[in-house]
Amino acid sequence: MKQTIKLLLFTILLLMLAACGNNENDDSASETDNAKDTAAKAAGNDTTLQIAMKSEIDSLDPYQASATDTEIMMNNVFDGLFDSDENGELVPNLATDYEVSEDNLTYTFTLVDNAVFHNGESLTAEDVVYSYSKLAGLETGEPMSDKWAVVENVEATGEYEVEVTLKNVDSGFLARTIAAIVPADYEEQDTHPIGAGPFKFVEYKVSQELVLERNDDYYMEDKVPEVAEVHFAIMPDTQTAVLAMQSGEIDIIPGVGEQELAQLGEDVTTLSGPQNMPVIFGLNHEVEPLDDINVRKAINMAINKEEIMDTVMQGHATRIDSNFSPAMAFFYDDSVEGYYDYDIEAAKDLLAEAGYPEGFDLSMTVPSHATLYTDLAQIVADQLGQVGINLTLEPVEWSTWLEQVYTEFNYESTIIGLTGKIDPYDVLVRFVEGYSHNFINYNNSEYNEAIDNATLETDDNKRADYYKEAQRILTEDAASVFIMDPDSTIAMREGITGLSLYPIGKLNLEDITVAE
Amino acid sequence: MRFLVKKLVSFIATIFIVSLLIFFIFNILPGSPAQAILGVDADEQQVKLLEEELGLNEPLHLRYIHWIIGIAQGDLGVSYKYGQPVAEVLKDRIPISFSLAVIALILTVVIGIPLGILIAKTDGKWSSIILSMITQLGISTPSFWLGFILIMVFAVKFGLFPTYGFIPWSENLGEALKSVFLPSLAIAVGNIAIVIRYLKNSILDQTKEDYVRTAIVKGLGANEIMYNHVLRNALLPVLTVLGLITADTLGGSIIIENVFALPGLGSLLVTSIESRDFPLIQSLILIISLIIILANFTVDLLYKVIDPRIRV
Numbered sequence: 001m002k003q004t005i006k007l008l009l010f011t012i013l014l015l016m017l018a019a020c021g022n023n024e025n026d027d028s029a030s031e032t033d034n035a036k037d038t039a040a041k042a043a044g045n046d047t048t049l050q051i052a053m054k055s056e057i058d059s060l061d062p063y064q065a066s067a068t069d070t071e072i073m074m075n076n077v078f079d080g081l082f083d084s085d086e087n088g089e090l091v092p093n094l095a096t097d098y099e100v101s102e103d104n105l106t107y108t109f110t111l112v113d114n115a116v117f118h119n120g121e122s123l124t125a126e127d128v129v130y131s132y133s134k135l136a137g138l139e140t141g142e143p144m145s146d147k148w149a150v151v152e153n154v155e156a157t158g159e160y161e162v163e164v165t166l167k168n169v170d171s172g173f174l175a176r177t178i179a180a181i182v183p184a185d186y187e188e189q190d191t192h193p194i195g196a197g198p199f200k201f202v203e204y205k206v207s208q209e210l211v212l213e214r215n216d217d218y219y220m221e222d223k224v225p226e227v228a229e230v231h232f233a234i235m236p237d238t239q240t241a242v243l244a245m246q247s248g249e250i251d252i253i254p255g256v257g258e259q260e261l262a263q264l265g266e267d268v269t270t271l272s273g274p275q276n277m278p279v280i281f282g283l284n285h286e287v288e289p290l291d292d293i294n295v296r297k298a299i300n301m302a303i304n305k306e307e308i309m310d311t312v313m314q315g316h317a318t319r320i321d322s323n324f325s326p327a328m329a330f331f332y333d334d335s336v337e338g339y340y341d342y343d344i345e346a347a348k349d350l351l352a353e354a355g356y357p358e359g360f361d362l363s364m365t366v367p368s369h370a371t372l373y374t375d376l377a378q379i380v381a382d383q384l385g386q387v388g389i390n391l392t393l394e395p396v397e398w399s400t401w402l403e404q405v406y407t408e409f410n411y412e413s414t415i416i417g418l419t420g421k422i423d424p425y426d427v428l429v430r431f432v433e434g435y436s437h438n439f440i441n442y443n444n445s446e447y448n449e450a451i452d453n454a455t456l457e458t459d460d461n462k463r464a465d466y467y468k469e470a471q472r473i474l475t476e477d478a479a480s481v482f483i484m485d486p487d488s489t490i491a492m493r494e495g496i497t498g499l500s501l502y503p504i505g506k507l508n509l510e511d512i513t514v515a516e
Numbered sequence: 517m518r519f520l521v522k523k524l525v526s527f528i529a530t531i532f533i534v535s536l537l538i539f540f541i542f543n544i545l546p547g548s549p550a551q552a553i554l555g556v557d558a559d560e561q562q563v564k565l566l567e568e569e570l571g572l573n574e575p576l577h578l579r580y581i582h583w584i585i586g587i588a589q590g591d592l593g594v595s596y597k598y599g600q601p602v603a604e605v606l607k608d609r610i611p612i613s614f615s616l617a618v619i620a621l622i623l624t625v626v627i628g629i630p631l632g633i634l635i636a637k638t639d640g641k642w643s644s645i646i647l648s649m650i651t652q653l654g655i656s657t658p659s660f661w662l663g664f665i666l667i668m669v670f671a672v673k674f675g676l677f678p679t680y681g682f683i684p685w686s687e688n689l690g691e692a693l694k695s696v697f698l699p700s701l702a703i704a705v706g707n708i709a710i711v712i713r714y715l716k717n718s719i720l721d722q723t724k725e726d727y728v729r730t731a732i733v734k735g736l737g738a739n740e741i742m743y744n745h746v747l748r749n750a751l752l753p754v755l756t757v758l759g760l761i762t763a764d765t766l767g768g769s770i771i772i773e774n775v776f777a778l779p780g781l782g783s784l785l786v787t788s789i790e791s792r793d794f795p796l797i798q799s800l801i802l803i804i805s806l807i808i809i810l811a812n813f814t815v816d817l818l819y820k821v822i823d824p825r826i827r828v
Contacts, residue, residue: 056787058553059599066558146559190599206598206608207779208681235680235777239664244679247672369790399547399792407551419557436560 047514048229049496051252051507052241056207056234061189062180063135063144068419071505072254073210073232077118078180078195081109081128088276088328088422088503090174094123094181094196094219104169104458109177111160115219117183118200123219125156130184132164147176147426169456171463175423178504198225198510209233218510225510245491252499254507256491258314268491274318274327275488276420276503278427279372281364281380281481282405285441287412289360296478298350300340302387303380303481312375316487322471323418324427325485327503330460331424333468336475347387359388365404365411368395372486373415380415380481409439417486422504424467425455431479440480447473527809531802535587538801539580542794548572549596549792570596583798593795597788602799605784612682613780615692616772617765619700620707624758628708632715632754633742639720648716654709663702663775670698680777699776703769707761714757718750725749751822759815766811767804 058067062078065071081095095109115123136151137143143151150173153165166173183194193201196219199212210232214225233250235241242260244250245268253260261270281303283290290296309317318326321336351359362384366377374395381391391413396404405411420427429435431442432451447470454466475482490499490507495515500508550566551558567573574582586593592602631647638644671679677698685692722728723746731741770782781800788796819826 058597064599066554066562068557142565143561144565146561149561206605207784208608208777233681233777234779236783237774237777240667240680240775240777243664243667243672247675247679249679397547398790399552400545402551402555403546403548406556407548416556437556 045226046228047226048231049227049252049509049512049514050231050233050244050250051254052235052238052244052250053210053232054234054236054238054255057204057210059190060193060201060204062182062193062195064190068505072507073212074193075197075506076199076212076230076509077193077197077201078182079115079197080179080181081111081177082174083178084422084502084504084506086500086502087330089330090178090422093178094128095177098174100458105166107164107166107173108157109162109164111162112219113160115196116217117196118194118215119183119186121183123181123183123196124159125162127184128162128181129154129156131179131181132162134182135179147172169458171455171458172423172425175421175425178422198223199230202229207234212509223510225512227509227512227514230509245493248493251493251496253491254488256489258316261489261491264491267494269494269496270489270491271499271501272316272487272489273501274325274485275501276325276327277417277485277488278320278323278325278420279376279415279417279483279486280323281376281483282414282416282440283480284409284412284414284439285443285479286409289354289356290362290412292354293478294350294354295356296480297340298347298354298387299384299389300478300481301343301347301350302389303383303483304342305483306342307383308376308379309484311379312372313484313486316489317484318487320482320485322475322482323431323480324424324467324471325420325503327485328420328422328424328427331464331467333471335468336472339475340478344386351387351389356388359390361390361392362412363392363394364413364415365401366393366395366415367398367401369398372417376415376483406437406439409441411439414439419505420503424464425451428467428470431474442474442477442479444473444477444479447477523813530809531805534801534805535584535798536580538798539583539794540576542789542792542797543576543579545792547792549794552791553597553793579794583795587802592799595788595793595796597791597793597796602795605796606781606799606803609779609781609784611684612696612773612778613766613769613782615682615685615696616700616703616769616778616780617762619693619696620703620765621758621762623700623704624707624711624761627704628711629715629754631708632712633719633747635712636716636719636723637742639716647712651709651712654705655713657705659702659706659769660771660775662705663699663772666698666702667776682778696778699769699772699778702772702775703765710757710761711754714754715750718753719746722746722750748822752819755815755818755822759811763808763811766807 053069053073055067055069057065057070057073059065059070060074062074065074079093081093082090083093085091094111094115096112097110099108100106109128111123111125111128117123132151132154133139135144136148136154138151138154143149150166150168150170151164152167155163157163180195182189186194198215198218200215202211202213204210212230214228216224218224235244238253238257238260241250241253242263245253245264283296283299285291305319309315309319320326321339322333324332326332326334351357364377364381367373377393381393384391405414418427418430428451431438431440432448433443450466450470450473454463454470457463457466488501490501492499496512497515498508498511498513500511502508548567549570549572550563554562554566571579583593594600595602595605598605635644635647667679671677677694681695683691683695728741728746731745767781769780770786773780773783781803785797785800788800
């Protein structure tokens with residue numbers, strides 16, 4: 001008996017130790033409580049929303065972050081000169097207007113004069129100069145990303161006027177102005193981000209939750225959020241999110257799957273549509289026999305996209321025939337629709353013509369972290385089997401995929417969804433010869449030229465024509481099998497309205513209305 | 517004293533070998549930390565800048581030496597993914613895994629040991645057979661499934677517990693206990709079943725020993741024999757098992773952490789491997805090795821308490 005008591009005492013001791021280990025959090029916890037209280041008092045409406053997110057924040061600093069989930073959350077804290085609307089078209093945010101010089105090299109932006117950062121300081125041209133200089137690496141000589149390398153100079157020409165000079169004509173530059181504007185000389189974005197967006201950062205508990213509160217001083221007065229506070233809970237398992245929604249602890253789940261929707265049943269409202277993510281069955285052109293256009297055409301004809309969409313997405317997807325989603329309507333080329341119809345006999349004939357009447361062996365490197373890819377891979381293998389192509393699946397972990405396929409091009413075929421951007425250049429540059437991640441080893445001078453022309457063309461309609469031409473070339477070349485753009489679905493507790501779907505990672509929380 | 521020195525030497529040697537293995541195995545694996553952190557949406561320039569910032573341009577052996585020197589000075593390094601000191605990243609996670617492990621251990625001991633004794637005492641009766649069947653079920657139930665069932669019943673249906681998340685002990689003791697109770701139970705159920713089986717078999721073995729017959733002849737009561745003599749001997753193998761399963765949960769229960777959205781050490785280990793966050797992986801493995809060594813050490817000490825004949 002004495003022993004049992006000792007054991008018990010020991011465990012109690014351990015328990016006390018565990019409790020002590022956390023005392024440090026005391027202060028920050030009560031601070032947050034205070035913050036919550038003030039937020040609730042300041043506003044007439046004290047609605048708090050709980051939103052489930054799958055992955056944690058990669059960086060709070062808008063210039064360091066690259067994950068889509070982070071973008072979705074932090075987009076609410078930051079505003080750019082322009083923003084994307086539901087159709088991927090630019091709408092003014094911090095800029096009211098802009099002018100382009102005759103030589104298309106100088107952009108002059110006029111800013112709103114009433115924008116205030118969350119730290120209380122007014123947003124002026126100097127902040128834009130600071131932000132863009134940092135992105136373009138004007139001081140360090142190292143731009144933060146290739147996209148910004150084109151900027152030669154940024155200058156404040158007035159308190160609310162900025163002039164940006166480019167090294168060469170780049171029609172995609174304007175789309176980059178959705179980048180966050182941050183306060184000049186503030187260097188603590190990675191711990192306490194400050195922007196001018198509709199929500200203020202309150203706190204981030206690593207891997208647990210991100211808390212934002214309404215910015216009552218938001219410069220777009222008609223867009224001051226109705227919701228007082230937003231909690232993004234990090235939930236790696238969607239099943240948990242669904243159960244939490246059923247118990248009333250979660251209000252919104254962005255990116256919910258078909259199976260989970262069925263489970264949630266009638267009690268939730270949903271918003272669903274294309275997410276601007278072309279999912280492709282990538283074929284490496286450096287590998288025999290995929291270097292033969294007839295073989296690639298045969299593969300395109302052997303794939304039944306409708307069956308894939310019905311099986312994997314229960315029909316909630318949009319068929320694509322080039323590396324472009326119809327979600328970006330203005331630049332989308334609809335002439336490629338149905339270019340390769342599902343036709344097994346024709347596929348077999350083409351294979352025979354190419355010298356493979358009996359088919360051949362092919363391996364597919366599949367990123368194993370998403371069931372979308374592993375499910376897709378199995379159906380594709382089954383469909384190719386019908387024309388004699390024996391597809392072996394090689395599941396690899398995400399980091400391995402990024403290195404072997406995406407960086408070293410050391411693979412035969414793969415399956416991947418490439419998240420879209422609002423600049424068609426970012427979507428289509430992936431197949432330009434010499435681009436560092438042109439992982440299908442595509443090489444077509446006509447295609448490269450079309451992309452170059454589009455970059456240099458500043459007339460929007462003509463630019464769209466070049467991008468459409470590029471999409472057509474990809475399809476005619478059977479560069480890969482472009483399968484679908486899977487729908488993205490947001491599940492919401494009943495009574496929540498106002499959300500829209502965007503072709504970029506964005507959740508417009510400022511527009512949400514919650515019915516009592 | 518000699519025991520302690522011996523333990524310490526073997527401890528340092530183990531940790532050193534573990535550190536070498538971990539460092540070089542993970543660095544040989546395909547996958548660049550910078551690319552893994554940035555994903556498919558980053559361009560070459562972003563990857564290049566991050567690689568420079570992380571010091572990945574340095575030769576491998578130099579990176580190892582720097583790391584080892586840091587560890588010796590109590591500096592675990594800076595996490596690639598989180599951009600914070602590793603110690604900072606671990607600070608919030610350790611209490612979660614620790615709470616889970618301790619509560620699971622308490623539940624296991626408090627439920628498993630009396631039940632094990634009861635089943636052994638009533639061996640051969642119907643009640644014992646039924647209880648053994650339930651035990652079998654406990655071992656074969658996957659913990660994630662049990663986790664979801666527990667959430668569905670106790671959180672969604674009855675609303676007694678939160679479905680996810682962790683509330684720090686310092687904030688509210690009751691709420692904190694509530695937030696870790698269901699996941700601890702999900703972990704404990706399988707462990708309870710294991711403890712019951714070990715204890716029952718061990719007690720049944722002991723009752724066949726000569727000393728028990730002697731005790732009966734001496735005229736001792738059944739309870740006295742059980743608690744003063746049999747249990748003392750029968751608990752030893754159970755203790756070993758308890759030590760192993762506790763070390764296991766202290767190192768993080770990956771599946772349960774994901775099910776209950778608790779950011780403990782287990783899920784951190786998975787993300788750190790996925791993102792090739794070497795400083796974090798290395799520190800975690802080091803900590804887990806440390807936990808296992810300490811758990812074994814504690815078990816050794818407890819042996820002596822239960823059976824003074826054992827010299828440690």
